[in-house]
Each structure stands twice: as structure tokens, then as C-alpha cells.
Amino acid sequence: MSHNGIAAALRQRFKSLRLRILLPVIIMAALVITLLNTLYYRAFTLMITQREQDMNSVGFDTISNSVVPLINASVSEVRGILSDSWVASYARHQYSSDPELVNARIKCRDALRSEFASHDRVFGLLFMRADGSLFGTIPKANIFADDPEQNPLPKKMKEQILSVPLGQTIWVGPVSEADICGFDDGDMSPSIMIAAWKSVNASYGECYAMMLLDDSIFDDLFVAPQDGKSVWHLFAEDQTEIWHTGKDTCPDPGKLISNSNTGKIFRDENGLPMCSFSMTMDSPAWTLVREVSMEGYEQIVGGVTRSIAILGGLVLLAVVIVYQLWLKRFMRQFQSLLNGIIRMGQGDLEPVTFEPSSIEEFNQLRHEINRTRVALGEQMETIRRMEREQMEQENAKREQERIARELETARQIQASALPQTFPAFPDRGEFDLFASMTPAKEVGGDFYDFFLIDSDHLALVIADVSDKGIPAALFMMSSKTLIRNELMSGCDPATALQRANVQLCERNTSKMFVTVWLAVLEISTGKGMACNAGHENPALRRAGGEFELLEYRHNMFVGGIKRARYQNREFELRPGDCVFVYTDGVPEAIDATDDMFGEERLVDALNQHVDASPEELIRTVHEAVDRFARDTPQFDDITMLCLRFIGA
């Protein structure tokens, strides 16, 4: 498995509920164990460091109370050395011959060696003249650096010593014996402390005496506080180590001192646990540090903490095992619930039989799941029903739209079947003709027609099929065709309607019929014949007069009774006369109160502009109807035809 695969598997693993439930328990238990250990460790170390304070007080008191007097005594003892004649003599440094010089050196050396041999605490004695030249002795070297350039002391140390005020003793160092000697034979004292003071004498002038102490003076002092686990360090003011018990020098005095008296346990350079205590003496301002190994204590602490950890681990293990068992059952119940939810999610809303759980929340969840299942089932049923209904509606809508499209198509076909070009006969000035049909939303059965049967005979037709829709339209088309055909064959209006009636009745399975007003006008004379088969009464305006409805007996509507008989009615138009025919959509147009437009309003509308052209008359009537109906939907075709006879 690739790394990515492993990582993904681990991520997946961490996402598992089991681990996420178990992990906090383990973490919490580990935290508790750690906390216990930490508390124990802190308490124990506090107790230990407190206990160590007792040893500190003994050690610090013993050492500090001894070091200073010891040093002071040593300083006092050697203060008078410069009064020694040989030393004073050499300090003057005025010799005329080599033997004098060497003898003076030997005498001086012997005097000094004798002096510090009698003070076993004194490591050596050096003297620096004001010019920086140095002489004196230490165990491994007799130094007579009469040339200041040969003074082996570090420059800073020389400056410190040369600046010491009269009557004051300063401490400098530590400096290694090797640095003073100028060589290292492998057996040199690493830290020599120097007490220096200014000495002025009339005989030898100004000189700076230096008493050297090596760490051996501390050996006895530190015997008493030895406890086998402590390392004592003595640091100069600049934290340079002067002395220490044990084998190794302190690699990091700053750390040791800064951690002292804090009660903190820290690690030394070898990683071993330590704590440290310190005190700084007054004069010299050396710092005494006790470094205590906590290794023994840490072993105890380690043992106890390990025990706590082991015990805690066992308890944790037991808890985990028990918790695992419980978790197994929990997870089984949870999985059961989860499966129920999954099944529910998969659409299985059948009631689920859950194992009874000791966890009340699970029981509640189980109840809620089943309740949700029922509610969800009901909801799903509602949704399905609504979906069905919506589908049906959409189907119906689509059907309606299809029908509407078909009706529109039919209307267009119907409209195209009607003559719509006006002026219809531009080369015939004997008459002015205009017609319009405003269909209702449904395909209607109204139609009009006009055509020249011959050059002197003009046929005018307006009809209204009894029904609406496609069948009515088809019926209208048939009627219109039949009527035109009959008229074109030379029939008079009544004959044409009669023949058309027979043919329509024979094929009229839908039981539809059509009302027709049909007229044939002899253009040259203005005479004509009309036949009204159950249609609205035409309006006639004689030249100079007003429109009036011509009410007379109508014939049987066409398509109703096969044996019906139709009679012509003759008429004569004079120039200026105007005939206006219409379908029932005009008088039966309703307003918001279902009040009909009526014939009276029709005649009134026609008579408002009696001299208007047929087109204007039709528009006037239409506007009147629209004003009357306002927003009330038009439910029937409004078809109008108007002829103004002009004459030859």
C-alpha cells in the first residue's frame, strides 16, 4: 500500500466512531495518569528540595563561615612579607652585577618559599611593581619577570591589580597555574585565586602584593558537607569556577547559578537530573553552589511514577477492555440504528425491529426513527400523489397547449379561408365592401364570404355555426364551400342553401347546424335576392336615412333538417344604401354584469356615423362592443360584413 493509501486508511480509521469514542477515553486516562505523575513528581521534588535545604544551611554556614576567616587569616599572615629585607631588596631592583641580581633572586626566592611553606594554605606569593614587572614564587616556578613585557599575568588582571586602592584587598582570578608558569606539565592547578593589595614602603616604594590560593585550601572545608550526592562549586564574581568537589569542572556556571534556589530540577550536560542551591558571600563576593544529584531521587520518583504508570496502564487496559466490550454492544446497537437510518435513506420505510437497548437515548432514537419512518412514508405518499397530479396537470396543460396550438392553426386556416384583402374589388366602384371576423378564444364557427359570381352579381355570405371548436370550424368550411359552390353553379340563395342543407344534413353526425344570411346582388341594378337561414336580422340604411334592422321571417338554419325549404327575399339597393350583417357575437357580447350588447346598441353604434365607409362602420361597431364589454372576455366570434352600394 502506498503512503497515500496508508494515510488515507489512517484518516479513515480516525474517522471511525469507535476510535473517536475510545480515543478520548484513552487520552483522558493518559492525561490523568500524567497529571498524577506530575503532581507526585512536583510534590516529591518539593519535599526533597525542602529537605536539601537543611543540608544547605549546614554546608553554606560551615563553608562561608570558614572560607572568609581562612582567607583573611592567610592574607593577614602574609601581609608582612614585603617587610622581609630580601623581598624588599628585590622589589627595589637595583643591582649592579649579575651575581648580585642572581643572589638577590635566590634570597628572595628562598625567603618567599620559606614564607609560604610555613603557610600551607598559601599557594604562592607574587609581587608586581608599579611598572608591571613581576616576581615571586609558586610551587612549579620561580618567576623573575623584571621586564614588564615578560609578566605572564593576563592584561586585565594586571590592570585590576594595579588599580587596587591603598588599604583595600581585591580578589582576581581564577587563573590557571599553567598560565602563570607559561607551561603545562599536565599536573597544574587549574584555578588559582589571587588576593592582591597595594603596599607602599619608603624603602621599596609602591608594590602590589599577591597572595595566591589554590583549591587545596577548600578541601578540608568541604569535607563536612559531603553527602555523596552533592558537588560543591565555588565561583568567582564573574562566575569563573574557583573550586569544585568531584572530578569535573562545571561546564555551565550560569545555568547552575540561575537555577539555584528555584526548586527546579534541571538536566546537566550529561542529561542527569540536578537541582542546585547557592549563596553569595560578602567578601570576597564568591558564590557557593551546591549541585545535588537528583538521580537517586529520580530513581525513587521514577520507580513510583513507573508504578503509577504501570498501574494506571493496567487500569487503563482494564477500562479499555470493559469499555471495548460495552462499546461493542453500543456499536452493535448503534450500528443497528445506523442500518435503520441507512435503510431509511435507501427508501426502505418499512418499520424496523430494533434490539432493546439499555441506553435510553438509543430507545428514543429507535422510536424517533420509526416515527420518522411513518411520517416519511406518509410524506412520500403525499409527494408521490402530488407528483402524479402535477404530471396529470402537466399532461392536461400540454394537451390544452396542443389543442390551443391546433385551434390556433385551425383559426389561422379558418381565417385564411375568409377573404381578407381590402378593398376586395378595387376595380369595381359600384360598391364598397368590408368585412371582419374577430374570433373568440376558441375556434368559432362564424364565417363570411363575398365573391363575384359573375361580373354583375356579387354574392354576400355571413354565417354562424351552432358550435365551436374544430368540428364547428370544419362544419363552417364545409358550409362555406358548399354555399359558394352552389352559388357559383348559378343557384339563387334559397336554392343554394337548400342544396347545402341537404348535403350538410347527410354528413352531419355531430348534429351541428349553421345560421346563414346569403344574398346575391345584381350590381348593375341594385336588385338582389337574400335568404336568411336562422341568422341575425340585417341592418339596412337607405341613402340619407339611418340603419334599421330588417325583421322578417327567417328560413330554417342550414344542417338541421334535411327537408327544410328556403325562400328568397328580394330587395333593391339604391346608391348610398348600406347593408350591415353580423353574427350573434355582436348583440350577445356581454359586459361584467352579463348584460348583452343587444341590437339596439348595435343600431345606435351604426347610426353614429351613418355616412362612414363600411370599414369605419365595422370599426365603430367593434369599438362600441369593446367599450361595452370592457375587460369581459369575448366568448363568441364577432363577425361583421358591410356593403355600401354606390351604383353604376
Add this chain to the structure above:
Amino acid sequence: MKRFLSIVLAALLILPLTCSVALAEEERPVLTIGDVTDRSDRRIDGEDQLGLWQYLEDQLGVEIDFVYLTPEAYASGLASGNLPDIVATNNNLSTILDNGVALNADPYLEEYAPNFLEGDARLAYDVFKQLLNEEDGFYFFPQKIGYNGVGYSNEPSNRGYVVRWDYYKELGYPPINNEDDYLEVLRQMHEKHPYTEDGYPTYLFGSNNFAGYATAFRSELSLDYWAAYKYQNNIFTNEVFDGYTDAAHSMWWTSMAWYNRLYRAGKADGSFDMEILTQTDAQFDAKCARGQYMGLTNGKSSLYEEKVKTDPDTLTGYGLVPSPATNLYTNVYQLLGNGSRYMWFISANTQHKEAALGLINYMCDPRFVREAIMGQQGVTWDYDANGVPQMTKYGQEQFDEYAAGDAPKDNYYAQWGTYAELSANWPVLRDNMTHPDGYPLDFLTITREHAASTMTNNISLDMCEHYKVELPSDAHYQVGGLDFRNDCGEAISSCISSLNRDQLHILEDAEDILDDNRVDLILAKSDKEFNAIRDKTIKKLNDLGEPEVFRAYQQKWDAAAAVVVPLVQKVQAANGIEPYTPEQYERNL
């Protein structure tokens, strides 16, 4: 069933036998040996001697326990008499006698330690009986009687004209036959190298403070300083003379003259190290280690040892120029062992007198000493068809491993005893004494071949190449260098009792007189000034009465010499050591 019964019966028979063996083991007497010497190489309780001491225990039928006696424990033992059965001491013998803690072994030697009354050990017995007033008894057994060193030195430094060898080679190895030659060589070396490679100033000659004033490069002087104080003996005549006032023979006075020459030669250009008059040994050693001196009283190895760490082919170091003035510290016959300082005595309160004397008897037996040094015959060595002792293959391998250093614990010689060192400190006889088979007890390392094959020092190798010899000692011998073959001074001096207190006080004053005049002598501006100071000093010594003290010492010396010299000469003759001839004596004067 029969088999079972036979096993039970056998067990019943074996059990008492085993118990008796165990009891016998437990009944072995425990012989305690205490060592008061503080020299680590003479400690006797080293774990690496287990094999040898186990062998001894089995041979003697004892158990041996070692005890290191601290000075406090030893002092307490001297006072109370509660001491180990055998004590190895280097303390004042008269104190032991005065406290009566030593067993008078004289009545038992013949019975329990007959070897001590034979051969070289017998000489020590005779000397003790005659010179140490032991007529009424015999109390002390010396360690390591015999010749100290052999003339096969493969190391570069010894006593004579010591020079910085790399500079000496640079000069073309000019011969040095006397002090004039030596001073000229030192001067030329300094002229070429006023500073060391590390920038330190160089000087003609170095010495370590007052103790080192004794020049060691004049054989007629340096060969004979075994006498106490500033008295000196002549290795040719075995006479003693007064080093305080006999300026013609005195090493001290000769030294003063030499250093005065150095001062006058080097004062002007600073090549005389004024600090040698005041410096400490450590300061002197540091200068030697830096190579600041062109010449030294004694060779120092520190310079070479440091340089060879970084340059395996270095010749930087001090070497001894072959010359008639050279003396080689070899062939010194020590009649009373290690300078009479290391003795054994048996505690007067011992409950294991026989066992203690039995141990001494083994230590005097050359056959055992051979085994103590070389290991067991048949294991690490054996005789070839011609009766010549040879190392076995195993023995040679073990020795090579041991000699290479860091030998493992299971190395034969690490177990048996540190080869020819620790174990050889114990036997009464030295390892270069002769075995009854006619070959040295240590027939391996006491050979020229061994010395040549183990020579690794570049200076030694260079010396051999230049002088066309096999060993550096050959170069010294061939130009007249001497060894101690004829000297009885050490043996005589070890047999002389101390001067009395008044005489010692006079000598202390005499030392002060010399010390007081030392600087003036060395820093004298002329021979005239030097001689004047010398005469004045000798007059003071004469006025002090020093010559009377010398005469008293001379009487003791002559008495001891009368006993020792014939004995030593007898041993020398027995060992084929030819004494120096009068001609050689004349030449070296």
C-alpha cells in the same frame, strides 16, 4: 540392581576421599606478605601475578595473601610486632632491628633456605654478616642481586655529551672529544638556531637548578657518584675522594668551572640561561620539552616523544654523542640487590616460619627465577637439541602479544607475572644472572638481538646508521665510552653506615658554604676571579673541618671496600666481566 548398588558403593568410597581433599585444601597455611614500598611497580598484589603465585602456592603447599601496608599500618606493626609473615621493606633496617620485629633467620637457613647460602645470594649473606654487625644473627634478605643492566642500550640518551640531535646532524655530526669541542658545537647550534621552531629563545646548555649542577658528561667524574654526600669513588681504583675540597677531582667543582665557561661564553648574546640558577625542575623540564637547550646534563625524552607524535620520522630530541666521556649505566653489579633499599624480613611473630623461609628459598633458586621470568619449562620455553633454552612457539606468541602492549588478561605473561619486571622484583636474583644451564635467567631479552630488534627510536636509528653500528651503545663503546663493569661503588656505599650527627652537621654547613658561593663562582668574570672564589671557599671548608669528616667516611669506605671488592670481583670473574685496565684508567683521566 547390581549396577545401582555398585554406584552407591563407589559414591560412599569417593565421598570421604573428596572430603579429605577439601579438608587438606582448607588446612593449607596462609602466608601473608606485606609490602611497604610505595612504588607501584613494586606492588606485589597485582592481579596479573595470579598464575605465578598460584604456582608458588602449589609448590609450597600454602596460600599466599598479599597486604599493602600503609605507612600508618607499618608503623603500628613495628610498634606492636603484628606484621605479616613476610614484609618487603625499603625502610631503615636499624629501625626494624631496634624494634625486634624481624626474625633471626640464621639458625634456619641451612634447613629451610639452603639456596640463600649458595651462589650470588651467599655473597649478600656474607656482606651482611660482616658489615652490618649481624654476627649474632641474620635478618634481611636482599632483592635482585646481580648486574643492573647490560651493555645493549638501544635508547639515545644517557650520560655524556647530550645534544639536540637534529641540530647536531645539521652540523654534520662533528666529533666531540672534550669540553672544548662540546662548547663549540653548542655555540654553533645556538648560532644557527637562536630560537626554537615555536619561537622560544634557545640556550647553550640546561640544567635543573642546583641538583643538576653535576655535569654528567665527564666519565672520570660521572662514573663515580655512588658515594654519599659529595664524596666520590673512582671506578678504576675503588678509592673515594673528597668532593668538597678536592677541586681537581670533584664533580661539583668541575661543574662550577663548566658553568662558568658557559656563562662567559653566552653572557653577551644571551645564550647562557640565567634562569638555571633560580628555576624549578618544572621550569627546566618545560624548556627541555620545548627544545630550548642545545645541550643537557642528561638526555630528556620529552621533546622527542612530543614531536614524534606528529612527525614519525622526526629527529628532534636529545641524543648522546658517542665519545670517551660517555658512560653507560650498565653492568653495575649490585651485591646487596637494589641499592640495599629493598629487603625482605620475616616477622618475628610468624606462625609460618618454615613456609616463609621456603618462599625465600624459592626466590634464591635460579631455576625458579627462570620460571618466574620466562614461564614454565615446556610451556613457554624449553631446551633445543643442543641444550640451549629457546622460547616455544606459544611462548614467543604470548611474549610478542605482551610486548606489543595492552595484552589481554588471558595472556600468559599477564597472568604469570609482568615479564621481567614485577616478578623480577621479587626474586633474590636478577634476571641477567646465570642459570645452571649457563644461559641468563632471562635468555630472551638479555640479548643483543632483542635490543636491536626492538630499537624504534629515530635518533638511535640515525646514530646507528651514521656510526655504522648495530646498537647505539656500540657507538659509545667504540670511541671509548665506559660502563660500570669495574665499579664497586654502589655495593660499597650500600654497606656503609651513616656518619654521626656531628659529622653530618659539618657537612650541612659545608653545603651551605658551597651554596653561598655557587652563584659567584658561576658568574665569575674571569678565571682569576673564579679561582679566587674557589680558594676562599675551600679555605672555609677546611676551616669548618670538612676534611676530618671525609677521612672518617674514607675509613668506612675502605673497610667496606676491603670486603666488597673481592666479592664483586669474584662475581665479575665468574660472569666473565673483564675489569678495566690501568691503561683505560690513565686514558680517562
